[in-house]
Amino acid sequence: MSAVPPVEVEHHENYLNTSYGVWSWLLTTDHKRIGLLYLVSVTFFFFVGGFFATLIRLHLMTPQGTLVDAATYNKMFTMHGVVMVFFFLIPAIPTVLGNFLVPLMIGAKDLAFPRLNLASWYIFNAGGLLMIYSVMRGGLDTGWTFYPPYSSLYSNTHVVSAVLGIFIAGFSSILTGLNFLVTVHTMRAPGMTWGRLPLFVWSHYATSIIFVLGTPVIAITLALVGIERIFHLGIFDPSLGGDPVLFQHLFWFYSHPAVYIMVLPGMAVTTELITTFSRKRLFGYGFVAAASIAIAVIGFFVWGHHMFVAGQSFYASMVFSILSYLVAIPSAIKVFNWTATLYKGSISWATPMLYGLGFIGLFVMGGMTGLFLSALGVDVHVHDTYFVVAHFHYIMVGGTVMAYLGGLHYWWPKMSGRMYPEGLAKFAAVVLFIGFNLTFFPQFVLGYLGMPRRYHSYSPEFQVLNVMSTAGASILAVGYLLPMAYFIWSMRYGPIAGPNPWPGTGLEWLTASPPPEKNFEVTPVVTWDAYDFPNRHDLKYPAPTPGFTPAQTWPPE
Amino acid sequence: MSEAPYALQEHFRDLEQQKDAATLGMWIFLVTEVMFFGGVMLSYSTARYLHPAAFAAASHYSDPLIGAINTAVLICSSLTMALAVHASQLGERKPLVGYLAATIVLGCVFLAVKAYEWSHKFHEHVVPGYDFSFPGPEARSAALYFTHYFAMTGLHALHMVIGVAVLGVLLVRAWKGRYTPAYHTPVELSGLYWHFVDIVWIFLYPLLYLIDIHR
Amino acid sequence: MSETIVPRKNYVLVWAALMVLTFVTWGVALIDLGPFSIVVALLIAFFKAGLVVLIFMHMLYMRRRTQLVLIAGLFWLVILFLTLGDYITRHPLLFCQPLPIP
Numbered sequence: 001m002s003a004v005p006p007v008e009v010e011h012h013e014n015y016l017n018t019s020y021g022v023w024s025w026l027l028t029t030d031h032k033r034i035g036l037l038y039l040v041s042v043t044f045f046f047f048v049g050g051f052f053a054t055l056i057r058l059h060l061m062t063p064q065g066t067l068v069d070a071a072t073y074n075k076m077f078t079m080h081g082v083v084m085v086f087f088f089l090i091p092a093i094p095t096v097l098g099n100f101l102v103p104l105m106i107g108a109k110d111l112a113f114p115r116l117n118l119a120s121w122y123i124f125n126a127g128g129l130l131m132i133y134s135v136m137r138g139g140l141d142t143g144w145t146f147y148p149p150y151s152s153l154y155s156n157t158h159v160v161s162a163v164l165g166i167f168i169a170g171f172s173s174i175l176t177g178l179n180f181l182v183t184v185h186t187m188r189a190p191g192m193t194w195g196r197l198p199l200f201v202w203s204h205y206a207t208s209i210i211f212v213l214g215t216p217v218i219a220i221t222l223a224l225v226g227i228e229r230i231f232h233l234g235i236f237d238p239s240l241g242g243d244p245v246l247f248q249h250l251f252w253f254y255s256h257p258a259v260y261i262m263v264l265p266g267m268a269v270t271t272e273l274i275t276t277f278s279r280k281r282l283f284g285y286g287f288v289a290a291a292s293i294a295i296a297v298i299g300f301f302v303w304g305h306h307m308f309v310a311g312q313s314f315y316a317s318m319v320f321s322i323l324s325y326l327v328a329i330p331s332a333i334k335v336f337n338w339t340a341t342l343y344k345g346s347i348s349w350a351t352p353m354l355y356g357l358g359f360i361g362l363f364v365m366g367g368m369t370g371l372f373l374s375a376l377g378v379d380v381h382v383h384d385t386y387f388v389v390a391h392f393h394y395i396m397v398g399g400t401v402m403a404y405l406g407g408l409h410y411w412w413p414k415m416s417g418r419m420y421p422e423g424l425a426k427f428a429a430v431v432l433f434i435g436f437n438l439t440f441f442p443q444f445v446l447g448y449l450g451m452p453r454r455y456h457s458y459s460p461e462f463q464v465l466n467v468m469s470t471a472g473a474s475i476l477a478v479g480y481l482l483p484m485a486y487f488i489w490s491m492r493y494g495p496i497a498g499p500n501p502w503p504g505t506g507l508e509w510l511t512a513s514p515p516p517e518k519n520f521e522v523t524p525v526v527t528w529d530a531y532d533f534p535n536r537h538d539l540k541y542p543a544p545t546p547g548f549t550p551a552q553t554w555p556p557e
Numbered sequence: 558m559s560e561a562p563y564a565l566q567e568h569f570r571d572l573e574q575q576k577d578a579a580t581l582g583m584w585i586f587l588v589t590e591v592m593f594f595g596g597v598m599l600s601y602s603t604a605r606y607l608h609p610a611a612f613a614a615a616s617h618y619s620d621p622l623i624g625a626i627n628t629a630v631l632i633c634s635s636l637t638m639a640l641a642v643h644a645s646q647l648g649e650r651k652p653l654v655g656y657l658a659a660t661i662v663l664g665c666v667f668l669a670v671k672a673y674e675w676s677h678k679f680h681e682h683v684v685p686g687y688d689f690s691f692p693g694p695e696a697r698s699a700a701l702y703f704t705h706y707f708a709m710t711g712l713h714a715l716h717m718v719i720g721v722a723v724l725g726v727l728l729v730r731a732w733k734g735r736y737t738p739a740y741h742t743p744v745e746l747s748g749l750y751w752h753f754v755d756i757v758w759i760f761l762y763p764l765l766y767l768i769d770i771h772r
Numbered sequence: 773m774s775e776t777i778v779p780r781k782n783y784v785l786v787w788a789a790l791m792v793l794t795f796v797t798w799g800v801a802l803i804d805l806g807p808f809s810i811v812v813a814l815l816i817a818f819f820k821a822g823l824v825v826l827i828f829m830h831m832l833y834m835r836r837r838t839q840l841v842l843i844a845g846l847f848w849l850v851i852l853f854l855t856l857g858d859y860i861t862r863h864p865l866l867f868c869q870p871l872p873i874p
Contacts, residue, residue: 588844
């Protein structure tokens with residue numbers, strides 16, 4: 001990590017070189033180092049989940065299934081879902097980028113509770129290890145939703161250890177959310193009013209609300225499932241008098257808002273990318289900030305749309321359907337504001353911008369198909385088909401993972417002090433976009449034609465589309481491996497980035513890259529609004545950075 | 558740790574900011590606890606709604622007198638906890654130690670009564686999943702009452718045990734004179750936690766013992 | 773933040789009120805109020821909880837944002853309990869006890 005740079009540059013003390021050795025990392029309370037620790041953890045879980053995804057796609061190359069038997073296939077998609085949702089998508093952006101950037105962006109020295117922050121990383125890994133243990137011992141086949149009575153009575157797989165793993169990892173989410181909320185409330189630098197907070201921070205604030213208020217409910221729910229399974233009780237099991245729909249209510253009370261936990265930070269990153277690379281004030285700051293909070297709040301009112309065909313009351317279904325439409329309003333506000341920001345902006349096609357634009361397109365696709373699903377009648381038709389699978393992968397993979405990678409590229413110079421290879425990175429972004437669409441667009445068609453999800457075999461007429469999807473997945477895999485390779489390469493050989501390579505307006509760009517251990521030499525005093533590109537005369541355009549030249553000069557003639 | 562009775566952590570501007578952050582953090586934590594208990598209370602509510610008769614019959618196994626005694630014990634412990642915080646605000650070391658000790662004792666009394674009550678349930682063979690027999694056709698639904706009874710009182714008792722342990726640590730530190738009018742945040746925050754656990758019981762008592770006396 | 777120190781007397785008064793209310797809630801339970809017994813019991817419980825939160829936990833003297841945290845928590849608890857709306861509307865006659873399945 002901390003290698004001698006090939007080009008001799010002015011040495012400055014930063015968070016990476018203040019101390020060395022394994023313990024200086026494992027016992028650190030520095031939010032930046034913890035962010036990097038999380039980066040290692042979630043990358044590991046991403047590839048574990050990706051491994052199962054690969055197996056699923058390979059298996060579905062032929063109608064009768066090539067690779068594994070039916071029972072093993074059930075385990076494959078379950079473990080793909082559980083690992084990706086609970087151990088990658090939910091933590092990825094908040095714990096890596098959020099941890100690293102929230103204190104920097106508000107001008108604080110650290111998060112409010114640094115030791116809790118470190119504890120949350122250990123708790124997360126403890127939960128993850130239990131999950132890996134369940135996988136190693138033979139896996140799990142309940143689907144990531146753990147619906148009883150299958151999960152509590154019939155399944156012969158390692159439900160209890162998996163549920164316990166998620167229960168434990170949930171506490172890490174709660175601690176992270178709590179830390180962000182308190183930090184944003186109490187640790188802002190002088191002059192950093194709520195109206196001047198970058199929208200990255202606003203979105204993380206909204207995400208933290210969901211973390212704090214939703215996660216306890218999934219914790220108690222999964223605990224009840226575990227207790228029911230161990231002691232053969234009947235809380236959810238109808239054969240013992242319980243009510244399985246109650247589980248679904250409790251589960252989706254968390255797990256639907258959890259979707260917003262995944263996508264709100266993605267929106268956070270995209271907002272930053274779009275403004276920076278349009279070199280323009282964000283259009284409608286107040287609306288975007290309010291939309292973040294609105295998504296967090298309305299997101300808690302829609303969980304019942306997962307249960308339209310589960311025996312829920314018809315009246316409840318109607319209400320949930322209408323409320324689900326409401327969530328489209330703040331989401332659309334964001335999309336319109338991003339596009340309005342692009343309008344007459346001075347756009348540069350840097351790699352992070354490619355990811356940002358990719359996010360907008362794919363998120364719109366995912367969001368619009370979400371409206372199909374919240375329509376009662378249509379949902380009965382496409383429920384539990386590949387249409388649903390494609391829909392949420394457009395949001396989760398097309399949205400969150402795109403934004404996560406975009407954010408990593410954008411802040412990589414800040415994190416490592418070095419640039420990644422721009423040409424290769426652009427290539428990888430394009431590969432990802434093509435691979436993604438080839439993988440998941442056919443699944444919309446498959447679902448609409450009636451191919452059910454979670455089946456290990458399918459009718460032969462679906463094969464062409466399935467092969468397309470598998471081919472796309474292999475392209476996607478290349479797109480994921482490339483950044484991994486060149487990020488590692490750039491840690492040693494990348495050109496030195498300088499404090500503000502793009503240049504961006506946030507406080508994080510005022511400090512050195514990588515930042516010093518306490519973030520700022522002098523606590524900044526904020527006298528400007530967020531994204532105030534026209535009035536920030538301290539920013540030089542184009543940025544004098546080796547290895548990267550913006551496409552246009554600033555200001556435009 | 559350090560010689561100073563209180564330590565300002567490096568990343569805070571001043572003690573006020575540090576205390577502000579800690580208090581806000583504790584309240585947010587308590588809200589997560591509200592949601593945590595909320596999940597199991599919702600489960601209880603739906604089960605009771607679906608099986609009212611069985612829940613009424615089953616709740617007669619819980620003695621309202623014992624519940625009332627335990628409520629009183631817990632309310633008294635909340636008073637001593639509040640007085641402990643009061644003493645720590647004024648920097649009175651001996652009263653602080655005394656009130657903390659009293660709170661711990663009352664907490665243990667509560668747990669002892671709870672243990673008695675649980676053992677009684679075991680003797681009456683109404684422990685679902687272990688030893689359960691209930692007269693009448695609604696046995697299966699009545700088991701749901703006892704499942705929720707054990708889940709809710711068990712979770713509550715677990716919180717009590719954690720609370721007693723935390724207060725034990727506070728007691729030792731208070732004895733050593735660690736808490737001053739300038740720095741007594743741990744006492745305050747533990748007090749908040751203790752009162753929260755009290756509030757949970759304030760709701761559990763009527764829900765589990767009282768509302769079905771007449772059915 | 774200058775701390776508000778509540779006089780000892782107030783704590784004792786709240787304690788007395790809580791004890792009285794405990795016996796009131798028990799006494800009321802002995803009277804047959806039909807479906808209202810649960811309403812009364814919960815009202816008393818909320819009142820007691822309010823006393824504990826406001827005085828013992830100093831919520832009266834907290835900053836506005838801490839009060840907001842509590843209100844948000846209660847609001848979200850209400851959202852969670854909207855789940856009951858599904859159960860009470862499952863049957864053709866709204867807001868009735870579930871009908872026996874023939």
